Amino acid sequence: MKKISTASKLYLITQFLGVLILLIAQTPYFVTLNNLFTDLLQGQIQTHKEIVIVGIDDASLKQLGAWPWDRELFATAIQNLQQANPNVIGIDVLFLEPRKGDDNLKQVVNNGSTQVVLANKFVSGEIQDTVIQSKNVSTGYVNVVPDIDGKIRNTTFAVEANSNNKLTNTEYSFAMQILSEYYKASPSVAN
Known part of the structure; x- marks a missing residue:
């Protein structure tokens, strides 16, 4: 051996x-x-002082009622935000199905001078886009995968969308779209 x-x-x-x-x-x-x-x-990352986040919390739900909220409410919120003359408005809410108030929401977005970024989502390689389409609307996907403790530490800023198993275009994340609208630049991601 x-x-x-x-x-x-x-x-x-x-x-x-x-x-x-x-x-x-x-x-x-x-x-x-x-x-x-x-x-x-x-460590803690300091938020830029010019960024304002308006959140939907328990107090909002108690005051305004159960979800989903009427689109008229979002139209009013956008009108109020536009009065502050922001560089960009981001709405991290999915408007995937037609609802009452869509026409008013589109009109408010069209009549404003502020670009509005709306959420869409990526499902099985295809984008499910918002029903609110306008010259002043751009979209970004909001799909994120939290870590085991519920925190989000990593994300992608761009994905390739496909149609009939062919890559058709690059879709950018909600955050990337807001950033590109803020800086008035086309989004791009280095490989």
């Missing part, structure tokens, strides 16, 4: 330990620990 050399034993043990460490590192405990360290090293 042939004896295994010490160098071969050391090599096999090293390979085994490497695979074991890789497997352990993928367990939820270590993924959570890695996310914690990532958050600590990243």
Whole structure:
């Protein structure tokens, strides 16, 4: 019987330990620990003072009623925001089906001078777009995948859309569209 050399034993043990460490590192405990360290090293990111976020919270739902809200409410909100003369307005709400009030919402967006970015979503490689189409509307997808703890640490800014298994165009994320409208530039993503 042939004896295994010490160098071969050391090599096999090293390979085994490497695979074991890789497997352990993928367990939820270590993924959570890695996310914690990532958050600590990243620190707090200060929001630009010119950015205003108007959120839909429990108080809003209590005051305005259950979801979905009437499109007239969004039209009024956009009119009010346009009075502040913002560079761009982003509405992270999906308007995928026609509803009462769509015509008024389109009219408000068309009559304003502010570009409005509306949300769409990516499903099975195809974009499900908003029913609110206008010269002052651009869209961006809002699909994101949260980490195991519910936080979003990574996202994509562009994806290739397809039709009949052919790549047809690049679709940009909601955040990328807002950024491009803010800077009045075409969106682009370096590979």
